[in-house]
Amino acid sequence: MTMTEKISVLLGLTLSVCWVASATPDLTKLPPAVKKDGVTYAKDIRPIFEGSCLRCHGGERPKAGLRLDSLDGVLKGSREGKVIIPGQSEKSQLVIAVARIDDETAMPPKQRPGGRRGGPGGPGGPGDPPPGGSRDGQPPAPKDGAPGQPPGGPRGGMGPPPKPLTAEQVGLIRAWVDQGAK
Ligand code: HEC
Numbered sequence: 596m597t598m599t600e601k602i603s604v605l606l607g608l609t610l611s612v613c614w615v616a617s618a619t620p621d622l623t624k625l626p627p628a629v630k631k632d633g634v635t636y637a638k639d640i641r642p643i644f645e646g647s648c649l650r651c652h653g654g655e656r657p658k659a660g661l662r663l664d665s666l667d668g669v670l671k672g673s674r675e676g677k678v679i680i681p682g683q684s685e686k687s688q689l690v691i692a693v694a695r696i697d698d699e700t701a702m703p704p705k706q707r708p709g710g711r712r713g714g715p716g717g718p719g720g721p722g723d724p725p726p727g728g729s730r731d732g733q734p735p736a737p738k739d740g741a742p743g744q745p746p747g748g749p750r751g752g753m754g755p756p757p758k759p760l761t762a763e764q765v766g767l768i769r770a771w772v773d774q775g776a777k
Pocket residue numbers: 644647648649650651652658659661663673674675676677678688689692693699702703704712713718719724757760
């Protein structure tokens with residue numbers, strides 16, 4: 596290896612380490628709220644969640660204990676607590692998640708080659724996921740182990756990955772939260 600090669604390898608490593616370490620979301624990157632009055636869950640928001648979220652956040656065992664299939668569920672939040680603060684969209688975890696400005700919390704989850712987000716250990720379990728994300732190697736939590744689904748097997752296996760929201764949709768969710776999340 597020549598000196599130049601060594602330097603570029605080092606530089607590459609440093610860059611990727613920095614990239615991983617910069618986990619704090621940059622709130623200036625949130626798409627602005629759309630200008631629309633009277634935004635409601637039933638009329639405007641549920642259809643968005645239906646397309647991209649309910650596969651994981653509805654029904655019997657919603658991920659993180661968060662149900663998005665009813666207004667009550669959204670307001671109640673997850674096992675960890677509230678995910679929206681009515682009137683304050685920029686402080687609402689759900690808004691930050693769907694804007695996908697931060698890889699760790701992005702929703703729908705980013706597909707990571709070689710590492711599954713919230714793996715077989717049961718996502719949203721006690722404690723934060725370890726830095727780097729993978730929970731592989733931990734015993735599966737019984738409550739999250741789907742019957743008939745091998746622990747550690749590919750998640751879901753049903754259809755294409757859910758669509759990330761567009762800036763327009765994120766803006767609509769912001770408007771909804773800012774107007775009090777009715
Ligand atoms: C492929 C499954 C999947 C889809 C689709 C999905 N989520 Fe999630 N979501 C999860 C998992 C798993 C967690 C648990 C936390 C983690 O992975 O770190 C989670 C956690 C969350 C949290 C954080 C809850 C907390 O307090 O920790 C929010 C908010 C959230 N999801 C919102 C959404 C929204 C809104 C959508 C649709 C745009 C969505 N999710 C789509 C799997 C999904």
